[in-house]
Amino acid sequence: MNGVPAAGKEASHEARALKAVETHHADMLRQLNGMAGLLTEAVEAGDANAEQGSQATLLDWCDRELVPHALAEEGPLYSGPRGKPGAKLLVEGMLAEHKVIVDLVEELRTSSGVAAAVAAGAIQRIFALHLDKENRLLMPFVVESPDLSLADAVAGLHELVGADEGQAVHHHHDHHADEHRHHAQG
Ligand SMILES: [Fe+2]
Numbered sequence: 001m002n003g004v005p006a007a008g009k010e011a012s013h014e015a016r017a018l019k020a021v022e023t024h025h026a027d028m029l030r031q032l033n034g035m036a037g038l039l040t041e042a043v044e045a046g047d048a049n050a051e052q053g054s055q056a057t058l059l060d061w062c063d064r065e066l067v068p069h070a071l072a073e074e075g076p077l078y079s080g081p082r083g084k085p086g087a088k089l090l091v092e093g094m095l096a097e098h099k100v101i102v103d104l105v106e107e108l109r110t111s112s113g114v115a116a117a118v119a120a121g122a123i124q125r126i127f128a129l130h131l132d133k134e135n136r137l138l139m140p141f142v143v144e145s146p147d148l149s150l151a152d153a154v155a156g157l158h159e160l161v162g163a164d165e166g167q168a169v170h171h172h173h174d175h176h177a178d179e180h181r182h183h184a185q186g
């Protein structure tokens with residue numbers, strides 16, 4: 001085995017953490033697709049009330065779910081593989097995508113009509129592409145690296161694993177689950 005094994009790394013914990021993040025990603029994408037679709041429909045129909053409402057709903061979700069998710073990943077989940085030659089470039093590319101997503105959220109905030117629908121569609125497609133890289137490239141790299149642990153990287157971070165798993169995948173970071181329990185409604 002190369003490197004220093006991550007303390008207490010266990011295959012079952014790694015698999016569970018991977019599944020939890022994949023499930024949370026799928027939930028997020030489903031919600032995003034639904035909200036972006038409603039905004040596009042409202043714009044196509046020329047329904048100003050529906051447009052304002054669906055844009056506000058999507059923007060609120062981006063501020064409460066999408067951007068915090070990206071920022072939480074930039075902690076332990078990205079920093080481990082970023083320090084490895086085999087994943088450094090991937091992580092740098094993914095950080096650049098986070099920035100594009102954050103910029104598109106600002107574009108959504110300050111636009112209306114067709115421009116708002118275009119911003120929403122771009123967020124939707126880029127997030128879908130981005131989470132696929134996380135699921136298929138980044139997280140498997142962490143799981144397969146002897147001295148990194150996905151379970152440790154996501155421990156207690158409900159932004160990454162969803163409200164339920166945020167408490168279940170605590171491993172040896174119980175205090176984090178407690179800190180985050182109060183906003184476990186998302
Ligand atoms: Fe990400």
Ligand SMILES: [Fe+2]
Pocket residue numbers: 025069073131134
């Ligand atoms: Fe993600």
